[in-house]
Amino acid sequence: MTALDTTKKTDWLALGAVTITVLAWASAFVAIRGVGTSFGAGPLALGRLLIGTVALGAILLLRGTWVRPGRTQWIQIISVGVFWFAIYNVALNAAEQRVDAGTTSMLIQIGPILVALFAGLLLGEGFPRWLVIGAAIAFSGAVLVGVVTAVTTTDTTKTDGDFLGIALCLVSAATYAIGVLSQKPVLRSVPGLQVTWMACAIGALCTLPFAPALIEDLGTASAGATGGLIYLGLVPTALAFSTWAYALTRMDAGRLGITTYAVPPLTILMAWILLGEVPHFLAVVGGMICLVGVGLSRRR
Numbered sequence: 001m002t003a004l005d006t007t008k009k010t011d012w013l014a015l016g017a018v019t020i021t022v023l024a025w026a027s028a029f030v031a032i033r034g035v036g037t038s039f040g041a042g043p044l045a046l047g048r049l050l051i052g053t054v055a056l057g058a059i060l061l062l063r064g065t066w067v068r069p070g071r072t073q074w075i076q077i078i079s080v081g082v083f084w085f086a087i088y089n090v091a092l093n094a095a096e097q098r099v100d101a102g103t104t105s106m107l108i109q110i111g112p113i114l115v116a117l118f119a120g121l122l123l124g125e126g127f128p129r130w131l132v133i134g135a136a137i138a139f140s141g142a143v144l145v146g147v148v149t150a151v152t153t154t155d156t157t158k159t160d161g162d163f164l165g166i167a168l169c170l171v172s173a174a175t176y177a178i179g180v181l182s183q184k185p186v187l188r189s190v191p192g193l194q195v196t197w198m199a200c201a202i203g204a205l206c207t208l209p210f211a212p213a214l215i216e217d218l219g220t221a222s223a224g225a226t227g228g229l230i231y232l233g234l235v236p237t238a239l240a241f242s243t244w245a246y247a248l249t250r251m252d253a254g255r256l257g258i259t260t261y262a263v264p265p266l267t268i269l270m271a272w273i274l275l276g277e278v279p280h281f282l283a284v285v286g287g288m289i290c291l292v293g294v295g296l297s298r299r300r
Contacts, residue, residue, distance in 0.1 A: 014250040017243035018259050024243075026105070026266035028236035030274055031228050032093055033101040038225035039217045041093035042210035044232075047218075049085060049204035051233025056197035056242065067190050069198075076186040077195055081202025084179020090207065091171040098165030100277055102145065105267040107169035109142040109290075112260050114177035130296055138261035138293025144286030145264055180256075184248055192245030200237065261290045 035044065060066075069077060096104050116135050179199075186195055218226065248256055265287025271277040 014247045017247040018251075018256065020243045021240045021247065022260065022262045023266065024236045024240035025260065026263045027270060028232060028240075029096070029101040029105045029263075029267045030270045031232050031236070032096045033104075033271065033275060035221075035225045035228040035232075036093065036097045038221040039093075039229065040210070040213055041090050041097065042207060043214035043217045044093045044229065045086070045089035046204065046207040046210045046214050047229045048089065048232040048237055049200055049207060051230060052237030052241070053197065053201045053204050055234055055238040056193065056200055059238075059242075060193055060197050063193065065191060065194070067194060069186070069190055073186045073190055076182045077190070077198050078202055079182035080179045080186075080195070081199035082206055083175040083182070085199050085203025086206035088172050088175040088179065089203065091168045091175065095165050095168035095172060099169060101271040101275065102264065102268040102277060102283065104169055105264040106142045106145045107166065108173050108176065109139065109261055109264060110170065111173035111176035111180075113139055114174065115180045118177065118181055134293045134296035136293070137296060138290045141286045141289025141293060142261060142264060144289065145268065145283045148282040148286060180248070183245065187245060187249045192249055193242055196238075196241045196245050200241070261293055265290055 032044070039047065092104070092108070095107075099107075113135055116131060183195065183199075221229075244256075265284075268277075268283055268287060
């Protein structure tokens with residue numbers, strides 16, 4: 001057998017799933033920013049999770065497969081639902097009411113660093129050399145874009161030095177990491193679609209106290225804002241979390257987490273086109289550095 005035969009082939013299905021996830025999550029930052037004036041942070045999270053729960057539940061019913069989780073699996077799924085679907089979404093929505101989409105997407109990238117670190121420590125994935133190098137390069141690009149975007153933004157609704165907005169971004173990053181690390185082990189025994197639906201439903205239950213505010217916001221929201229809410233529930237939630245779970249069953253958590261460094265440059269481009277948030281040229285440079293880091297982290 002030749003060296004070429006022993007080299008592990010690229011998993012194109014997993015790569016395609018990651019691509020869908022990255023594009024959908026990048027668009028989510030822009031959509032949240034766009035509808036944030038019509039929906040509060042909590043109501044927006046609840047509406048998004050309710051739509052995602054219904055969509056995922058319909059697909060799950062059509063497939064007709066169900067694996068009964070054990071006690072450990074239930075704890076892990078509840079952790080994903082509470083931290084990644086409930087707390088993460090509320091904190092992210094609140095952050096984007098104070099910080100622009102590009103800066104938010106940069107600060108969230110602290111999450112994959114935490115994922116890679118603790119996946120190596122807790123899940124036994126280790127610290128491959130190229131993963132560490134790629135993470136360091138991508139993180140430096142994220143810092144550059146975040147700083148440049150924060151300094152040069154022309155958004156008049158942003159308050160300079162909004163420490164609450166920055167703190168909420170960090171909360172989102174931490175809960176994202178907890179969610180990924182909780183999700184990885186349970187996917188070994190429970191199908192990804194089922195885990196995603198259960199976590200989404202748990203997140204919806206946690207945010208249910210925002211139901212009266214959601215009804216009130218829906219009564220005053222424009223058709224475009226309501227459409228944005230539906231989009232957030234169907235694409236970045238139902239679709240993207242499902243493709244993420246699929247990819248996570250076929251890739252290391254640390255390596256997969258690093259691929260989300262491709263989200264910020266895409267977010268900045270989308271925000272530029274759709275929201276008129278024009279990036280500084282150094283932000284573009286930082287985005288390219290992020291992509292280089294992602295590429296290096298994928299080396300074996």
